[in-house]
Amino acid sequence: MEDSMAQIELSLAALKKSGNEALRVLAQSMIDEHGKLGQEMEQLAKERNLAIPAPQDPSHSGAAKMQRLSGREFERRFVETNLRDHEKSLKVFQHYAGAESDRKLKALAGRAEKMVASHLKMLRELEKNLAK
Template identity: 35%
Template sequence: MKTRTLTAALLSVSVLGAGNFAVAQQTAPTTPSTGAPASPTTPASPGAPAAPMAAESKLDGKDRDFIENAAQSGHMEVEGSKMALEKSQNPEVKKFAQQMIDDHGKAGQKLAALAKSKGVDVPTDPSLMQQAKLKTLGMRDDGFDEAYAEGVGVSAHEDAVKLFEQASNEVKDPELKQFATETLPTLQQHLQMAKTLEQSVKNAKPK
C-alpha cells in the first residue's frame, strides 16, 4: 500500500514538472536571428514632391483652336512674304514683305513658346486652304505684286485681325488672352499698311 502511494506521488511530481517545462518553453523569449536583418521599408515622406510628369494641356477647346489658327495665319504671312522677296521687283513690296517676315516670325516664336508651356504643339505650316492660295500666288508672274498685296497683305490681315479681336474677348487662358491683346495692334497696323501698299501697286500699273 505504501509502495503504491509513493509511486503515485512520484508520477504526480513528474507530470507537474513536465507541464512547467512546457510552459517555460512557450513563454521563453525568442532569440534574435543572427542573419542579416531585413531592410526596413521607408514610408514615403508626406511632404516629398511627386515625380514630375509631362506637361498636359488643360486649355479650353476654343483656346486650342486659336493657337492653331493664329500659328497657321502667321506661317502664311511669312511664306507668302518670302515669295514676294524673290519674285517682286517693287521696293515697296519688298520692304513690306520683309517687315511681315520679321514681325510675324517674332510673334510666331512667342506663340510657340507659350503653347509649349501649356502642353500644346503648334502647326508648322499654313492650313491646306492657305497652302493652295500660296501655290496660286506663286504661279503669278504678271500681276504678282497686286495679288500679293491683296491676298497676303489685305485679305489675310483682315482675317487675322478678326481672329485676334475675337480671341481678346473670348480666350479663357490669361496668358493667351494677353498675347492676343498685345499682338492685335500690330496686326491692325499691318492691315493699314497693306491697304496703302495695295493702292500704291494699283497706281503703279501701266495704263
C-alpha cells in the first residue's frame, strides 16, 4: 500500500512537471488505478484486522527528492523509479495471485498484477521514447 501511495505522489509531480503527453497520460492512469487499488487493499486489511502502515513522511519520499529535477531529467527519473517499483510490485502480486488461499486476497492480487503489468508495458515504451 505504501508503494501505491508513493507512486501516486510521484505521478502527481509528473502532471505538474512534465510536458510529455504520453507520460502525463500514464501518470493520470497511475493516480486513478493505484488510488483505487489502495482503497481496495485498505478495505481488505480492515476486514482481516490487519495493520495498515502509516503514510511515509513526504519529505523523505522519492517524489520530494525529484522536485528539484525538471524537464527530461525528471521524466527519465520518473520512468526509472517507476520501472523499478513496478517490477518489485509485480513479483509480490504474482506471488499472492498464485499462492494465496484467501480467495478475496488472491482476486485482488490478480487484478493488481494485471494493472502493474500494464503500467510496466507503458513505462518500457516511454523509456524507449525518452532514450531517442
